[in-house]
Amino acid sequence: MYKMIVSDLDESLLRDDGSVSPRDIATIHKLRDEGVKFVPNTGRGFASVQPLLATIGTKDLAGQYVISYNGGAIVENKDNRIIVQHTLPLAVADQIYRLAMAEGDLCAHIYTFHHVYVANINEPERDYLENRGVDYIEFDGQDLSQFKDRNIAKVIFQHLDFGVRRRFYEKVEATVKAPLTVTYSSNRYVEFNPDAIDKGKAAIALGEQIGISKDEIIALGDNSNDLSMLQQVGLGVAVANGIPAVKHAAGLVLDATNNDDPVTELYEKVFKQD
Template identity: 50%
Template sequence: MYKLLISDLDESLLNDSGNISTNDLATIKLMQQQGVKFIPNTGRGFASVQPLLKQIGTFKQAGEYVISYNGGVIVENSDNHVLTSHYLPHQIVAQIYQLARSQSDLGVHIYTLNDVYVYNIDNYEQAYIDSRKVQTIEFNEPTLDSLTTSPIVKILVENLDHDRLVEFQKLILANIAIPLSQTFSSNRYLEFNPTGVDKGNAVLELCQKLAIEPADVITLGDNDNDLPMIKTAGMGVAVSNSINSIKKAAQLTLKATNNDNPITEIYQTLFN
């Protein structure tokens, strides 16, 4: 009996406009009535997920959760109580920021616990951010000295050319001494978390707190940063628009893309 449905948001649950479908919203509420918790597991911060929580009925609810920042933070929705947190060393974030600033075609997002600072964001990227209802703070300082007292959960660089991100990843590997968790997402981002921090380990952390076996968990994803949770769950599910590595790791690949009611197909396939 599955007890948790843990889902990536962008390009998985949410359609290309950044919204959940009416059918999937109804299906999530039906599953909740049958005792299955729905938990977002996203690279975004938990603040940007609050409108979705209102839709699915878990906003400010005790015993309901969000996994955010690629597993960097798990919160209980009641008062956004932080259950687990994993922060990057400030000097490492500063190094990545300086390397990104030396590349004029890269945008940067810096995630503290409660805010997102963005550097060198063009109009196309801003439109994507707006479609996801993410509030950001423009940041154009030459160093991160002003953020010294703010714990940083994640930093990412942005470019629509995947090969360009791979080039930057090589630059990071050549210049940053300590290991980092590095993943690609949304066909536009290269994300950096502390080593060992990923969506899969966060699923295991939450399962331990809830005394639920990973075998009783369904995860849904589409991209590189979702791979650890696809492998961790008893039932890893890929949307049709997933990259090949997700489809190969998943136990179930849907016919549905993120635009075609994926949660409803999961329910029809696994619960009927």
């Protein structure tokens, strides 16, 4: 029997307008009442998903959790207690950031464990962040020296052209010698996390903390940064709008897109008793 669902947010749980459908909210409440934990597993910071947790009914509850920064932090919702955190060395983050600023057309996001800082923002990205309800602080700097006293969880860079993102990744790979975990997400980001950090390892680590085996975990996702969790847990589930690699890795591909009550379909196919 499955005891925990870890779910990506953007383009998976969340509809295109950034909301969760009323049916899926009711289903998540039903799952909780049946003893199944519903854990957002997201690239976002845990501070930015508090309104979502309120919506799904797990905000500030003991024994309920969020996985943030693509696995960089595991947080218990009660008092936002950080159970596990991994940091990207400042020198590495700074080197990647400088390379991005030299490109001129990349929007940079610097994630500390409590805030998101955005540099070189463009209008499509401003609209996207506002649609998703992401609180951020704009800053203007050619380096990350202002972060010397703060822990950095990850750095990500936005451009709507995948070719641009891919070329930047290749530039970082050729220049930065430190090992990194690199993923693409939301058809707009290339993300740089500390080495050996991913959503799958974090889901399993959380399960070990609370007595749930990997075979008792379901993962729901749509994009390449979700592959690790779909491949490592008991059942990987892809939404219908998932990229081909995610659908190939999944044990179950839903008929529902992120706009069509995916959690409800998952519940009906996996949990509902005839």
